[in-house]
Amino acid sequence: MPSFLPNRGPGRLIIVEGIDGSGKSTQIALLSQWLRLRGFAVAFSEWNSSPLVKETTRRGKKKEMFTPTSFSLIHATDFADRMERYILPLLKAGAVVCADRYAYTAFARDVVRGVDRAWVRNLYRFALKPDLAFYFKVPLETALGRILGGRNALKYYEAGMDLGLSRNIEESFRIFQGRILAEYESMIEEMGFHVIDATKSIESQQQEMRNIVLREFGTVRPPGVLGVDLNAARLHA
């Protein structure tokens, strides 16, 4: 278990992880919406979205300049910026912060790229430990079907082309995602993920997430957690 920093709240941090096509983004969006309707102040943060490093990432990707190490570090920079400027202050203010991907994405992807496992785990020691971490477990073929069916424009780094796994971008993507999946699977216990069966219907996955949130956080908004109206913040499963 990496030694993340404890979230001293009063807000709550909920994160989702899983390979591309596992459906995690759909689920965290639905969960955020549900929490918001129950009066919670909800904030959302997405992997690789900090405006501070956007240009640098774009430059590196366009010119294919990244090495596994600099790729890992620019994502850590992005994460640090979101952590320092957004996630941490909002948690201190009492918001529920929902994050689409977290440090675990780096633990899986960067290691597949050949970055040292212990090094990347140490790198993210400034991260806060999530209060809830959901992992969307899905067979590789199911996820690939969702991605490859939906859009055909796979990108160079997204497909792991920098690893030289295959000249065919789709084949490279398959191998790359397969290896990332294996990394995630080996992390489940170590990281204490709540595993969601992502082959089930969207509705039943969402119900399971809500049940877990209710079980972990209780049905009444905890003290210090921000919302619009205490009465409205009573949760109904």
Next chain:
Amino acid sequence: MPNYKDRPPLSYYRTALPGVDYSELQGKLIVIEGPDAVGRSTQIRGLKPWLEELGHAVLDTGMARSALAGKGIKEAKQGNTLGPVTMTMYYLTDFADRLENEIIPALRAGVVVLTDRYIYSVMARALARGENRAWMERTAGFALVPHATFYLRAEVQHLVSRVVVGRGSFDYWESGLDTRFGRNMHDSFVRYQSRLIRVFDSLAEPYGFEVIDATRPPVEVFESLKASVARIFDAPERSQAEQLRKPAQRVQSIRAAKAAGRRD
């Protein structure tokens, strides 16, 4: 005074970079370190042509000059929202890009790499802002161990006079204003730079810095540096005898280190 003859071939501190064969690195890696306004760039401007005169090919590089992140860092510093961990990470990205795309290829080609600041400045700035040392040292562990690190050292009052006389005003970042070390720029500069000096001092022994008294006139500092740099080249080039005796062993130990890196 460190004995450069005993320095091992170039390797990393803790963590091997994926895809690098360290046994190929033939050049010399020379680092000039020290706080802001201590006169590092003046000295490098002198050292480079001097080394070239002696017949060495020289690459000079420095912090925040990477093709990847140099521009981004400059832009980030224009704003007022760059947090300390983010700054550290951005500098590390810059460092990794220069290390893998400039420094290592140059060393492979037998070039003398002269670098204005190194991983120690990234560490010092983070530690002066209160970051955890063990975390920082592990994170920075992919850096190469240089052949020599010259730490240009001066007390903070000396730096203040150099800033005032030389530049006429205090810089936001050099004064550590992002963390508000003092109530005005002068006080903040003094407190922040004093901290930096203390951190550099604490790195000097574990990282084998050669301390150069930078309060002397630049020409005298230059003479000291030349004498010390010359000793790096006096050292028998990974002596013939050693090369004959040890290559297999060295390659083995690098492989073992890489394998260990993969395992844990």
